[in-house]
Every structure is written in structure tokens, then in C-alpha cells.
Amino acid sequence: MRLSLESQARRTPEAMALRTPTEALTYAALQARIEAMAAMLAAEGVGAGDRVAFLGQNHPAQLVLLFACARLGALQVPLNWRLATPELRFILEDSGARRLLATREMQAAAAAALPADCRLLEAEALPPPAAPPPAAGGAEDPVLLVYTSGTTGRPKGAILDQRALVFNALNAQRCFALTAADRVLTVLPLFHVGGLNIQTTPALLAGAEVLLPPRFMPEGFFAEVAAARPSLTLLVPSVMQALVAHPGWAAADLASLRAIGAGSSDVPLPLIEAFHARGIPVQQVYGATETSPIAICQSRAAALAAPGSIGLPARHTDARVVDAAGREVPTGLPGEIQLRGPNLARGYWRAPEATAAAFRDGWFASGDVGRRDAEGRFWFTDRLKQVIISGGENIYPAEVERVLRGAPGVREGAVCGRPDPRWGEVPVAVVVPGPEFDAAAVLRHFEGQLARFKHPRAVVTVPALPRTALGKVQVEALRALVRAG
Template structure:
């Protein structure tokens, strides 16, 4: 079984049930399954075969869902790419990923022009209508234009009866390129078995059923959305409420209009919803569950959100290399604020020291993971694969601890650890204290060079109170933190840098500091 065959089975059982709603458009499971088969068949007519690589440069839309499942149905490998990346960033992924075809919005045409000469192996550009003013193609070279097909024509040329080849669970289904904070992005190869096991296990663990209506506003090209808010609901007949881009006002309206039952977001989204002046608890009263992931959620934010909107927030943990989910707070036991929860079914997590030995409860070490969700390796990077996977265990690079009851806690990223005079300072601990201040909206903490102590703690904050002063916040920190953990300086910013999923980019702040020296 794989996610595309499961979709077909669901369509046979629940054919008339809505699979998704999108900007006034509704598709049933039968319609979605037929579109997936037609797109897969249309790709075959273009010469795309099992094992070929197809990149998706798409935002949240039915185009993404149909392209993803269609390519997987014919056995192609899908490479989702953030469409707002620069030409150089996209070009690297398309070249490194040996891409044969690209599916993207019509707004992609100028980008394709710029990259065309460097990417001769791309045989087809499949263009989706964006609804924006048409891009002028008169200046594009004839060779490029000959490679362009419309998404509509590819879909129309296919057969709804197309079944596709036999797929093995170890066949590569998706290659997800990591953010590349320490160098060039690495392509994590996820198999059909990886994707299916994690989608089913997450769906069962969170009790996502056919009655659920899941707000899908996280970027579909990101693994968090891909599994939790797209694949998992479709496995059990749930309905996707597809939102093109996150907007607090729109989330409240969609939750109210469609009586949404599940919302998945990153902590920044929850912060925006909490701060939205017109947000009301009544708008979210249909939600039975809110899911947070992608970054650690400050405890103060979690508790304030739950208090205001009277809905439970369950924090989880995952990474691209694990498809991604390894932990979630259980629904049948208490939710522990600040915890990423317990190992989901079929997945093992443990905390180890530098020798790979499991450490006692509440001792900090590196989190490692094992299960059917763990990637087969990095594409064309055997050395990096060997460094990440040892004896079947995936080394996450995250520092964590586990309590006596089996609840895991992320302490911080290994590479974000700040060493002040030989003492370990975990940025998240300092951030939690600052988040508890009533006037703070957002926080990021980094380590900066210090001539006396090696490193010092520096904080960046966004405040809702213009007159708030650095001295006041430092005194506040002194009340709650050991002296060596207190920030040596605090910068006030209008906003913090974030990636497309809303995750705050500590490294970007650190790089900016180095550039100004």
C-alpha cells in the first residue's frame, strides 16, 4: 500500500465526499482520484516514466495535490520546491535533483527563461494558471516555448482509468531538500513506505477521521504540511480546507464557515492568531485539536492561546529525514506544556550521549530516531548519509531530554548551543523567559563572540510597547535566569526574519551581526 493507492481505495468507498474545498471550488474524492489518474496518464504521454524526477514549484492549491499524487501514481519521484526561492536556489535543486519535468505557475516563465541554458535536461515545463495577468512569452526563446505545456492540456490528454506501474515500498517517492543552513541543501530521499507509514500512523495517532475538516495553510511543499495536513487527512477520508497563504483573518473565517475541526501551524502562526484583534473564541469553537510543530512553541504562547480560544494545542516533533513526525503529545493522556510528547506508534525515539549510549531520564543528549519513516538517505551524498544514519538510527542534531513518563523535550539545536565561560546556555530557555514578559510578541536568542567568556547571549525582540527599554528586560531576565544566561544586550526589531513556514531564523540574525562588524 502507498498513499496514492490508498487515495484510490478511499475514492471507491467515499466517492461523493468532499476531498477538498479551495476558494469556492469543491472536489469529491471520486473527482480527485480521476484527476490524479488523468494527470499521471498525461505525464506518461509526455514521456515521463517510473523513476523520473518531477519538481513542483507550486503554492497551496489543487494543482499541487493533483501533481503530487499523479506523479507518484506513475512511479515518478517528486521534488517539492519553495516557489519563492531565487533562481540560483531553484537552479541548484533542479540540477542536483536531476529533474526531467517541472510543474509550476505561469508566473514561473521568466524564471524558466533565466535558468533555461543551465538546465538542458529539463524536457517539459507544465504551466498552471495562476489567475494573475498573463505572462508575456513573446520574448521567450522558441526552444523553451516548445517545452511548455499547460496543466489543463496534460490533464485533458490523460485517461481516468490509468492504474500505473507496480510500486515497491522502497522506491523513492519524494526528495525533500533541507534548508541548507550549514551549506548546500541536501536532498532527503523518502520512499513510498516512508510516506505511507508516517501518514497512516499520524492519522491514527491524532484520530483524524472522515468527519474531520483540516485547515491546510502550512506550505504544501514543506514536509510538516505534506504529511500532517495533506496526506494524513486524505488517508482516512478527511476534507482539506486549502488556504493559499496564511492570513489570521482568513483562518478565523474559514474555521467559522466550514466548522473546521483541526488546525496545524507553526508557533509564529499561533502568535499571529493570538495577537489578531478581531479573533474570537467563537470562531474556533468547532476545533477539536490544534497541532504545533516546525519549531519549539514557547510555553507562555501555548498557554495564552489555549486560555483565549479554549482549544487544546498538541505540540509534536519531526524532521524532513523522518517523513517527518516522530513524536506527538497523546490525546488520551495529559498534554505537557513544553513537551513534544511521546513516540508515535511504530517509531522509537531515544536520547544518547556522544558515544551513542542512552542517557538517564532528564539528562540532556542528542535525540535519535528509528522507524519505518526514516529516509533511505541523502540523494547522491553517501558520506552525509553515513554520518546521519548509524545502525539504523537517524541522528537528528537536536538536543533533548526525556522524563520518567516518556515525554520528550527539545532543549535546542546542537549547533545553536551558546557556550558562556564553559557553561551551556540553551537559547530556548532564555526565549521562554522573555516570552513570559507581557509586552513581548516575538523573541530570538543567539550566541555572539565575547573576548572574555568566549560567547555571550544576545536577544532580539519584537515588543508591543514602544517605550519598553533594554535595561528593563535585562532586569526581568535576572529575576528568572542564572547570571551567565542573562542576555548581555537586547535588540528591538519591528519583525524577526522567518522562512516560508514562519519559523524564526536565528542564523539569519547571527549572520547579520557578523556582517555589521
């Protein structure tokens, strides 16, 4: 179960593997670049267990580096190019990266963040190999060190081995019915396991073609779908919203898409319905950095049958819902989602206490609340750490946010807890106001829709919600806004 494209390059050398706005690579050409990258890194002294970081927008070099690291038994450390210099330096120092590969437009940012003991290389410069690179990597060798978003405290590095990525690919191929005949459009950033592993690496391992623009833009997305005719793509709610709200949405030619994958956070039902109205099923995918990430997912048929569900456990993953004591809860009741399978991370880099807390008896404790229905389908409820406990009652912000989305004059909104001397915490809505916004009307909107103790006690307006690069609301930043009034 080694992570490799060698057999694919032998079987279908002339098949198209990667296409960008400026170049096209067959599987033979992609494998040649992987071998050249591995040879260059080996000449730089990189070997088994060493960490090599990558900084850049979506680029073939990042995928080449991943497979080159797999060949050498080394680890790729993907870097979020939107991070500030101190944040990048922390990850480079914490990971102990020996080399940092950066694309040309990221060279200055990379140089500014570079620790003294890390050498900067240009990701696109690949000299011809002087000798075949060693093939020291195996299925059990770590290949990815991916740092979580760090919305609470410093980010942690999840260690994923080659076997985990291969089993994740098998999960994806089963979920999306992904074959060599597919053409996959990747618009989400490859520095996150979502963009990298939900469809992109599974597509390559299946012999499909990957379309790789450097970053997402609505106009570019519509043009790419119309011209290149992809069969699959992966989106997150903020990207879905940008497409649906765009003036070109109604006239866009999306007929080639048999489905889209969606995940990263709770996917609002109106967005799902907007794509379903265009004849495009929205297949939800649930997981985490620590699960590579595919753990629970919807088939195309299930997406149409149960919109809003996150689906069934993936082919090679077990899932359960447990109470605080670790006991499975009855059908329909909420509890923590826990996951088990060969796609799980080994733990966190140099963080034994965090590893012991999250990985227990072979199960990964997701920190997410969910429930399982009578058909075995899972439904996401909220993040455990975001649950508001008000007067002893649990309030799930996601439930309140679903009602908030329909409030008059609200472009978008989120809910978090604010300390309260009487109740411990109370919910507060943070909204981006639109035309005809009225705070009192927003508060009245909850009447008759939710129990009174779940109603927001106040509305805080902001020009934009604080979000991560993948569109998740940054909860700690949200709480700071609420505390500030």
C-alpha cells in the same frame, strides 16, 4: 503499503476529498485527475526514478502530482515559492528534475529558474488521457525529494519513499484520532513535509475532507473555520501568534476545532495557553523532514495534561535520548534525540557523507537536544548546533528565549552566540522592539530568573527577525546580525 487513493476512490467515490475557494473534488474526481496527471507525465517520458518539481502556492495540483508520481514510481520535488531564482535553480539542477510543473501565477518565476535540460509545464492543464497510465510504483520506491531549509550552507534533499509516507500517515491518524469523518484545514505550505504530511496526506488516506486555501491569512482563517467547520488544523508558532494577536481573535468562532497540531519549532507556552483558554488543545508534533515528519507527538489528552511536552514516540517510531558517545542518558538528563522507524528517509540525495553522519545503525540523529521525563514524555530543549558554549558551560538559546519573551517592550526575540575573546561565546538577544522598549531593562529582566552566565550580554534591535517560510528563525542570518552589531 503503496501510496495511493485508488481504494478510497472505489469505496467512497462521492465523498468530498478536496475543497478550495474555487472548486470541490470528490474522491472519484481526485483519482481521475491523478490518473490524468500520471498519463500526461508518462507521455512526457517521465518514468520510475525521474524527478518532477512543483512550484506554486497551495493547490490541488500539488497533491495530484504527488499521487501521480507514486503511481509511476517517480519523485516529486516540492519547491518553496518564496525562494529567489538562484535558490530555485540550485534545487532543480541538484535534483536533476526532468519536468517542472508550475501554477499559472508562478509561470514567470519558474521560467526564470528553469535549467536547460528541464521542461516547464502548466500544473493546471490536464489533457484527457489517451491511455491508462502505467502503475509501476511500489512501496519501496522513493516518491518525495524534499530539500531542507539550508540555514547552514546549501540545502540537502531528503529522500522519502512511499512506505515512509504511509507509515507517517498511520502515525498521524493515531495521534490526531483522524478518521473519514474529519474535515482538515490546511493553511501551512505544502512545499514542506509539515504542511504536506502532518495532516493533509494522512487525512486523504483516511478518506477525510481537506480544505485548501492558497495561503494563510488571519482573516481568511477565521472566516474558513466559522463557515466550513473544520475539526482539525495544523499551525506553527508564528501563525499562532498572528491569530492570537489579531483583533478578531476574541470574537472568532473556533468551536468546531477539537484540537490543533503545532510544531516546526519550540512552541511558547503563552501561545499554548491562549488556545487552551479557548477550549482548543494544542497537540505538539515533533519530527524533521528526514522523518516524514511525525516521530513524537501528543494525543489530545496528553496536550491538556502536559502542555509544552512534545509527547511520546509515535505509533510506528522509536525515540531515544543519547550522549555524545551514543549511549542512552538517564531520565531527566539532556541529550540528542535520535529516531528510528519505517517513516525515516533513505538518506540525502547525492550526499553519502551527510547521509552517513545523520543515519547511524538505523537511527536518525536529529541534531536536537531533549530530555525524557519519568512518564516517558519527551521535552524539546534546543538545537545542538545552536547551543552556546560559554566558558565551558552549555547555554541553550531556547531556555533564554523563554525568559526573553516576558521582557518589557519586546515584541519578539531570539538568542544566539557571539564570539568572545575571554569566554569563547556569549549569548546576545536580538529583539523586535515595541512600545516602552529599553535595552537596559531587558538585560535586567533576567536577574533572578536564570544563572548569570546565561544572561544576554547585549541587545541588538531589528525591525523583524529573519525567518524561513515556516516561521523558524534563520540562525546563520541571526548570527550575522549579531556580528554586525
